[in-house]
Amino acid sequence: MLRAAGLAKAYRAPSGAPIRVLDGVDLAVKAGEVAAVTGASGSGKSTLLNLLGLLEDADGGELWFGDERVGGLGRSAKSRARGRWVGFVFQAFLLVPSLTALENVLLAARYVGRPAAEARRRALALLDELGVADRRDHYPAQLSGGEQQRVAWCRAVLNDPPLLLADEPTGNLDDANGAVILDGLRRRAQAGAAVVVASHHPEVVAGWGAVYRLRGGRLEAA
Amino acid sequence: MLLRMLRGYAFTIAGIAIGVGGLVTLGAMSERIVRFIEGGDRFVLGQISVAGRGMGMGAGFTAGGLLPAATLRALAAVRGVAGVQPQVMLPLNPSVSQFMTLTQELVLGLDLAVPMPNRHYRALPVRAGRFLREGDRRVAVLGASFAAARGLRPGSRLALEGASYEVVGVLERMLTAPDRFVFVPIQDAREQWVAKDRLLQTVLASGAAALTAADLNTGAAVGWKDGEEPDAVALRIRERVPGVNVQLPSELSGLLRSSTAFFSALLVGIGALALVIGGLSLANTMAAAVFERIRDFGVKRALGATDLQLAREVLAESLAVTLAGGLGGVALALALGAVLDGWAARSGQELFDFSPRLLAGALVFSVLLGAAAAGYATRRIVALSPAEAIRRGA
Numbered sequence: 001m002l003r004a005a006g007l008a009k010a011y012r013a014p015s016g017a018p019i020r021v022l023d024g025v026d027l028a029v030k031a032g033e034v035a036a037v038t039g040a041s042g043s044g045k046s047t048l049l050n051l052l053g054l055l056e057d058a059d060g061g062e063l064w065f066g067d068e069r070v071g072g073l074g075r076s077a078k079s080r081a082r083g084r085w086v087g088f089v090f091q092a093f094l095l096v097p098s099l100t101a102l103e104n105v106l107l108a109a110r111y112v113g114r115p116a117a118e119a120r121r122r123a124l125a126l127l128d129e130l131g132v133a134d135r136r137d138h139y140p141a142q143l144s145g146g147e148q149q150r151v152a153w154c155r156a157v158l159n160d161p162p163l164l165l166a167d168e169p170t171g172n173l174d175d176a177n178g179a180v181i182l183d184g185l186r187r188r189a190q191a192g193a194a195v196v197v198a199s200h201h202p203e204v205v206a207g208w209g210a211v212y213r214l215r216g217g218r219l220e221a222a
Numbered sequence: 223m224l225l226r227m228l229r230g231y232a233f234t235i236a237g238i239a240i241g242v243g244g245l246v247t248l249g250a251m252s253e254r255i256v257r258f259i260e261g262g263d264r265f266v267l268g269q270i271s272v273a274g275r276g277m278g279m280g281a282g283f284t285a286g287g288l289l290p291a292a293t294l295r296a297l298a299a300v301r302g303v304a305g306v307q308p309q310v311m312l313p314l315n316p317s318v319s320q321f322m323t324l325t326q327e328l329v330l331g332l333d334l335a336v337p338m339p340n341r342h343y344r345a346l347p348v349r350a351g352r353f354l355r356e357g358d359r360r361v362a363v364l365g366a367s368f369a370a371a372r373g374l375r376p377g378s379r380l381a382l383e384g385a386s387y388e389v390v391g392v393l394e395r396m397l398t399a400p401d402r403f404v405f406v407p408i409q410d411a412r413e414q415w416v417a418k419d420r421l422l423q424t425v426l427a428s429g430a431a432a433l434t435a436a437d438l439n440t441g442a443a444v445g446w447k448d449g450e451e452p453d454a455v456a457l458r459i460r461e462r463v464p465g466v467n468v469q470l471p472s473e474l475s476g477l478l479r480s481s482t483a484f485f486s487a488l489l490v491g492i493g494a495l496a497l498v499i500g501g502l503s504l505a506n507t508m509a510a511a512v513f514e515r516i517r518d519f520g521v522k523r524a525l526g527a528t529d530l531q532l533a534r535e536v537l538a539e540s541l542a543v544t545l546a547g548g549l550g551g552v553a554l555a556l557a558l559g560a561v562l563d564g565w566a567a568r569s570g571q572e573l574f575d576f577s578p579r580l581l582a583g584a585l586v587f588s589v590l591l592g593a594a595a596a597g598y599a600t601r602r603i604v605a606l607s608p609a610e611a612i613r614r615g616a
Contacts, residue, residue, distance in 0.1 A: 050609040055607060075528075075529060075604070094517070097518075
């Protein structure tokens, strides 16, 4: 489902010197598999997820979603590919503050041409499933961290994306809310999605996925 | 949804309203000056103004000597002349500087037996009451600013040179010189003239000059027949009627324009200043509002929004926001204008002309500029990767 070969990324330090964050990362995650990427702070976990989700361009390497080579697509084509293939779960939730919980969830359907009525039915069902249906008309600022992450989760899976990328999905949550999100990730994988989780804590996916460690810009089995 | 969106942009809308308000207010001052100059120009191009040669009592366009009845008859006999209306033009307050002829308050006595010869003002527009009629005595029709400054309306009484006049009409605001005129029958104006001018009193009392009331005219408005060139008719008068100052309409127009050149330059400056200040304020506010949402745009692009989809969203929002801000700015300017004009009206002035073309132009300008600023900001944002946009907006 997801295949990356030789992904490389460098940033420039304020002095102008290049900082090589990823230096030839290879990764393949099949449908129904979970891959956990661990590593120290600053090791490049978030950068790797950004490259895998087409949120950032790699300096080198190739990337495929299924049989589609997506690394070299243009800006708009990448946007369409993201809408069609990828669901994101961010550590900081990244809900749009001017939209209600329901509208935030529906945002995922807006740009992929999904029929509004059907998307709304699905969004309400997801909010209900995650226990935040009564908060659907609340704005992000009126929600707790756990509620915001549940809403963000509903947004990530609204279109049943074949690839889920979760960057520290439980980093800002208490144990109970963290468990809800992890359970959701496991069930998505069981339903056939490829899941990549970046986390400081490899134990969060212990027993149900492959664990990799990022070190020196390269990915190695933990 | 739209109202909620606009509420979310409340500060942006307020910022745009202030910018557009400034633009419209300065623009309205500029329009006011344009109307003043254009109105005067239109008036002088509609008639040939003739005054008696010399340094007399008359004011405004007829600041000259006497224009006796015999001269009026000579004027009427010139080929191409269609009508000669005797006039007496007097400063309301002779102590006021005679140099400010475009803004001073004047009494204009008209001979109602002769139709108004001015091709552009066959009748003056009356807002309340009526205009002067032949046979009227001791009645007055007031220019709008004159009436407003003194709180006069039809039925009010006005004292002129010790005599009481009934106000029978008030003119529409014309935003030019007649706004500060008092129109009276010419017989009454002649009496006022004699009352004001000690020299004239002495001459009349001495019986040295064979003057009758019909000779007491400061000037005349002369019309021309259809097909005649006004300047050619004026030149003919200059050649054939001695003892008069005759102004060629084109010369007078040029004179008026050169005397108002300062105002013309001022209004260009005001207009340019308004565009720069209002435009910069609006563009900066709108662009800042878009940049403020950089993280939201990053998230939307992460969810699959293409550049075009984002641009459409931003454009629709910016149109709604700038239109709301533009309308708010127009309302602000109208309110400010009403307050300042109310204050200025006490001295017979009007500072603003909120013309429909100005208001429509300001709205179109604000919407287009707002959309352009939002488009520019969006272009800058979509050039970033979604991850970078999210990082910068964090």
